[in-house]
Amino acid sequence: MSTSPASERSQQIRTILTEVVRLSRVLASPRSTPFGDVTLTRTQVDILFLLAHGSEPFTPGRLADTLQVTRGAITQTVEHLRAAGLVQQKPAEHDGRARVLCLTDPARKQVDAFETALVVGATPWFGDLSDDELVNVATSLSKVSGAP
Numbered sequence: 001m002s003t004s005p006a007s008e009r010s011q012q013i014r015t016i017l018t019e020v021v022r023l024s025r026v027l028a029s030p031r032s033t034p035f036g037d038v039t040l041t042r043t044q045v046d047i048l049f050l051l052a053h054g055s056e057p058f059t060p061g062r063l064a065d066t067l068q069v070t071r072g073a074i075t076q077t078v079e080h081l082r083a084a085g086l087v088q089q090k091p092a093e094h095d096g097r098a099r100v101l102c103l104t105d106p107a108r109k110q111v112d113a114f115e116t117a118l119v120v121g122a123t124p125w126f127g128d129l130s131d132d133e134l135v136n137v138a139t140s141l142s143k144v145s146g147a148p
Contacts, residue, residue, distance in 0.1 A: 035110055038084045043067065043077055048086060052111045057092060057100035
């Protein structure tokens with residue numbers, strides 16, 4: 001008895017989700033952060049990485065929508081990051097009344113160094129993939145996540 005194409009597709013999606021969860025646990029397991037003595041929540045780390053890689057500036061509202069949390073939660077979370085000297089607010093270029101969030105220069109350097117260390121540590125995981133396969137994985141995950 002053969003499996004249907006829909007069943008095979010469902011199984012492949014299950015496998016992908018299982019592997020994504022496994023990788024996320026491996027990536028989240030290091031207890032060190034790039035910010036020294038500053039203790040950050042997972043959401044705060046997510047904010048820093050979003051700000052480092054966003055294709056467009058993040059307002060607090062856009063950040064709340066992206067992370068699927070309330071604007072009040074973002075306000076509190078960002079305030080902790082501002083107090084730690086990691087995030088600053090600036091007037092938006094298109095509208096001086098709007099505020100956008102950005103990393104401070106020291107925070108950007110710390111995020112870059114942390115990511116570089118993660119890439120070096122993760123490089124062996126991808127040793128069996130060709131350059132084309134790496135491009136395909138990255139492209140496919142971006143499509144699934146809705147990243148631009």
